[in-house]
Amino acid sequence: MADAKPTSNAKKSSVSADSLVLDVEAIRHWRVQRGYNRKSLSLQKTKIDGQSVQISYSQIRRLEEEGRCSPHTARILASLLNVELSELTPKLALRDHPHMPCGLPREISTDFVGRSEELDKVLGMLRSDSPVRIAVSVEGLPGIGKTEFALQVCARCERERAFRVFWIDAENSDLSSIWADVVAPHLGVDVIGEDAPNPRKRAELAVEAIEALAEPVLIVLDNVSEWTSKDPSENNCIN
Numbered sequence: 001m002a003d004a005k006p007t008s009n010a011k012k013s014s015v016s017a018d019s020l021v022l023d024v025e026a027i028r029h030w031r032v033q034r035g036y037n038r039k040s041l042s043l044q045k046t047k048i049d050g051q052s053v054q055i056s057y058s059q060i061r062r063l064e065e066e067g068r069c070s071p072h073t074a075r076i077l078a079s080l081l082n083v084e085l086s087e088l089t090p091k092l093a094l095r096d097h098p099h100m101p102c103g104l105p106r107e108i109s110t111d112f113v114g115r116s117e118e119l120d121k122v123l124g125m126l127r128s129d130s131p132v133r134i135a136v137s138v139e140g141l142p143g144i145g146k147t148e149f150a151l152q153v154c155a156r157c158e159r160e161r162a163f164r165v166f167w168i169d170a171e172n173s174d175l176s177s178i179w180a181d182v183v184a185p186h187l188g189v190d191v192i193g194e195d196a197p198n199p200r201k202r203a204e205l206a207v208e209a210i211e212a213l214a215e216p217v218l219i220v221l222d223n224v225s226e227w228t229s230k231d232p233s234e235n236n237c238i239n
Helices: 009-011 024-033 038-042 057-066 071-081 091-101 116-128 146-159 176-186 199-212
Strands: 046-048 053-054 164-169 217-222
Touching: 009 146, 024 057, 024 071, 024 146, 038 057, 046 071, 053 071, 057 071, 116 146, 146 217, 164 176, 176 199
Parallel strands: 164 217
Antiparallel strands: 046 053
């Protein structure tokens, strides 16, 4: 078996003119789309030029942080993800970027077990054909795994392309800065004129942009202590 991990000499040449820069968001998107976390992807093998090859966990992590690799490693990654290499290029990823999850705090855990019934129940509620908004509350003591559970739900939704996912850390009751500085840029919301410096205006436009999407949207509010409003853009929605 030939590993894609470069030798010390090859590593020096990987930053030369022959190296490629892939889009880190596209790499992550296709990895999750194919149902892999970093560990499980590192265990997969494929054949390149008649040789069985794979990419190590450390390489996958580096690829998702930096995006730079040799052409050979890029071919292996594309083959493992079963996509054309062009799907991982920055140009295409820039076009697809708004369709990727926004604000996820970290990778999903590889050791998450024992909650399949609850996962299916939440996903079943979210998949309702009802045109109205659906709110699902995941409650429990600190450290019990609520955030990880929500991440697993998001991963399933992304893999199935069932929802556009927006993750918001709602520990602070004022969410306007997150809508203005995280969600708005993700959606390409641009404010011009005298309202450009106004974060409240950007937040309002971000909410309007989400409401205008012609597809289901999943908004996850993490670290919520109390829910008091149906409008996620309102500053007083959390006490």
